[in-house]
Amino acid sequence: MTTRGAPEGAAAAATAARTTSPPCPPGPGPGGPGRGGSVLVSLCALLLGMLLGALDQTIVATALPTIVSDLGGMDHISWVVTAYLLAATAATPLWGKLGDQYGRKRLFQTAIVIFLAGSALCGMARNMPELIGFRALQGLGGGGLIVLSMAIIGDIVTPRERGRYQGLFGAVFGTTSVLGPLLGGLFTEHLSWRWVFYVNLPIGIVALAAIAVALHVPVSTTRHVIDYLGSLLIAAVAACLILVATLGGTTWGWSSPQTVGLAVLGVVLAAAFVAVERRAAEPVLPLKLFRVRTFTLSAVISFVVGFAMFGAMTYLPTFLQVVQGVSPTMSGVHMLPMVVGTLLASTTAGQIVSRTGRWKVFPVVGAGVTALGLLLLHELDENSSDAELNAFFFVFGAGLGLVLQVLVLIVQNAVPYEDLGVATSGVTFFRSIGAAFGVAVFGALFAGRLGTELATALGGAPLPPGVTTGSLKTDPRGIAELPAGMRTPAEHAYAVSITDVFLYAAPVAFLAFVLAWFLHEERLRGSVTAPDLAETLAPNPVERSSYEEVSRALSVLGTREGRREIYERITARAGQDLLPAASWLLLRIGRDGAVDPAALAERTSVPLDIVMAAARQVEERRLARRDGLELVLTEQGREIARRLAAAREESLAALLGDWWGPDRPTDLVRLVAELGAELSGCDAERPHETASKRPYGTVA
Numbered sequence: 015m016t017t018r019g020a021p022e023g024a025a026a027a028a029t030a031a032r033t034t035s036p037p038c039p040p041g042p043g044p045g046g047p048g049r050g051g052s053v054l055v056s057l058c059a060l061l062l063g064m065l066l067g068a069l070d071q072t073i074v075a076t077a078l079p080t081i082v083s084d085l086g087g088m089d090h091i092s093w094v095v096t097a098y099l100l101a102a103t104a105a106t107p108l109w110g111k112l113g114d115q116y117g118r119k120r121l122f123q124t125a126i127v128i129f130l131a132g133s134a135l136c137g138m139a140r141n142m143p144e145l146i147g148f149r150a151l152q153g154l155g156g157g158g159l160i161v162l163s164m165a166i167i168g169d170i171v172t173p174r175e176r177g178r179y180q181g182l183f184g185a186v187f188g189t190t191s192v193l194g195p196l197l198g199g200l201f202t203e204h205l206s207w208r209w210v211f212y213v214n215l216p217i218g219i220v221a222l223a224a225i226a227v228a229l230h231v232p233v234s235t236t237r238h239v240i241d242y243l244g245s246l247l248i249a250a251v252a253a254c255l256i257l258v259a260t261l262g263g264t265t266w267g268w269s270s271p272q273t274v275g276l277a278v279l280g281v282v283l284a285a286a287f288v289a290v291e292r293r294a295a296e297p298v299l300p301l302k303l304f305r306v307r308t309f310t311l312s313a314v315i316s317f318v319v320g321f322a323m324f325g326a327m328t329y330l331p332t333f334l335q336v337v338q339g340v341s342p343t344m345s346g347v348h349m350l351p352m353v354v355g356t357l358l359a360s361t362t363a364g365q366i367v368s369r370t371g372r373w374k375v376f377p378v379v380g381a382g383v384t385a386l387g388l389l390l391l392h393e394l395d396e397n398s399s400d401a402e403l404n405a406f407f408f409v410f411g412a413g414l415g416l417v418l419q420v421l422v423l424i425v426q427n428a429v430p431y432e433d434l435g436v437a438t439s440g441v442t443f444f445r446s447i448g449a450a451f452g453v454a455v456f457g458a459l460f461a462g463r464l465g466t467e468l469a470t471a472l473g474g475a476p477l478p479p480g481v482t483t484g485s486l487k488t489d490p491r492g493i494a495e496l497p498a499g500m501r502t503p504a505e506h507a508y509a510v511s512i513t514d515v516f517l518y519a520a521p522v523a524f525l526a527f528v529l530a531w532f533l534h535e536e537r538l539r540g541s542v543t544a545p546d547l548a549e550t551l552a553p554n555p556v557e558r559s560s561y562e563e564v565s566r567a568l569s570v571l572g573t574r575e576g577r578r579e580i581y582e583r584i585t586a587r588a589g590q591d592l593l594p595a596a597s598w599l600l601l602r603i604g605r606d607g608a609v610d611p612a613a614l615a616e617r618t619s620v621p622l623d624i625v626m627a628a629a630r631q632v633e634e635r636r637l638a639r640r641d642g643l644e645l646v647l648t649e650q651g652r653e654i655a656r657r658l659a660a661a662r663e664e665s666l667a668a669l670l671g672d673w674w675g676p677d678r679p680t681d682l683v684r685l686v687a688e689l690g691a692e693l694s695g696c697d698a699e700r701p702h703e704t705a706s707k708r709p710y711g712t713v714a
Contacts, residue, residue, distance in 0.1 A: 069190045092457025105153070111296070125156075170231065194346075239294075248299065309428060319445055320448030351407040352408065384526070604655035
């Protein structure tokens, strides 16, 4: 991949990395952090923990219309989602830093317990205020599920193996995005909406048991000055703004003392937040990031994406169930085109950008398609066909997907290394705030419009006993009790109230389209790769250090295809025309002194025929000679191995682009050394696998 800026001092980098190279780091085999086979159990436990957080983000939406019908309070439906998002967003950075400070295993268990307690209480809620409060408690725990599970992966597996395991986490998010709406509909229709929350309990209990028995995480010595005040203030500012948007003009007049007071309080708290962040040792949102134009523009676009995505996801099931008259299960089915569109577009855009280094077209086109999708959703009504619904949902989802992955990529590319971690979490933080704000604003617009539309639709006509305009507004089940001639106008009132919200949101998406044109395209560093689906789809930010972000990106070298590619690059940089496996074998012999090719194939994941082909080549080139069954380097072979070792470190350093300068951080030097050591052959000893299981020339 093309890198931005030539790395300075690559030869010095090689020397520094080699002199600090550790012995083969422990992997998930015997003696490593995972303690043998228990690493698989640990990973399953982490996946279950992430499943809880990921599933909750998609399973609740399809149950919301039924929840409102049971508990009442259609005008407060948005707070069921907003309370969770706001609490999770505020808590996420705290979970990340507390995990560093007090041990991630203990914190992860605490997060699961809080989440399960909130889930159980949500299932037992007797009214809407109780449900909203318990959702906030659930969000406090949910904020830690994703960030801690992803951080623990870095504790129990080496960088070389991390890419493979992170793919499993991405698969969990992709799967739950599809299954969540379906499961929410099935539970609501065939059991009770309360099972949308109760389903978390058995999953969480299994995860807790597996974590307690199998998860062994090294104790971290990292100490943080945690920005408690900054986290509290930013959450308070967001809450004030959301309350003004939700209650202003409806419950309270725009000029009422409550609305004005909340607005003033929000401004005061925002000023206090800025003052606190300027002095904080480790600010939750460093203000210097806003001096980077790409970050500022990306933050605004992320806000808009969150605003549109979660606002629509919250109210589309209500449209489907109340206006279209479909069952909760079928409303989940109808939501699938949007989810599939998001997943396909997001994954495709991320891969294309990572391979080509060109990215500007995606946020521009994505924001434009999102605005178009909102306009199409505005055209829906009670007579819309399934084909229209599916097509419009897919267009809207694809527009969101084109933006999601790319925003994280370009921010990572634009900031200095020391700000990489906070910038990554910062851009997803704004998407989270946008999501909470969007759901609340959509809710306020919907509630305000619904009362007016119902009054107009019913026109003062006599209603059945027990049915009023107010009761229809809070409980849509009352529509079924209306006379046939009044049912259609009432359904149309709901349709107009929901779809007009999408019309109001379209100019906001168009603003993102305009702003995207001002993004300045720069070539991506080789170490900037498509982010995890956890960062793409999760509404709460994923808090990782700069070191962890680079380690995650470079972990693609741990895949079989990645190892082959890096050895091809190493061989070319060293000026040799060897097989990739032959270069690997020379480095392995240079490290161990002597190697038996047949025994090496048994101990590692490299097929026997590949190892023997490499052995034949190094013997024919007189780079190694036989000493019994073992190969040892000749003088010429030792020189080639030295060149390959230097090229290996230079290739890794080149991926870092201008982060690898004269003042490069010591943790980057350490990471390059670790990856170099692993690439030279620090394999967990594994049984032999046949050559048919991997492509020719793949190396360990």
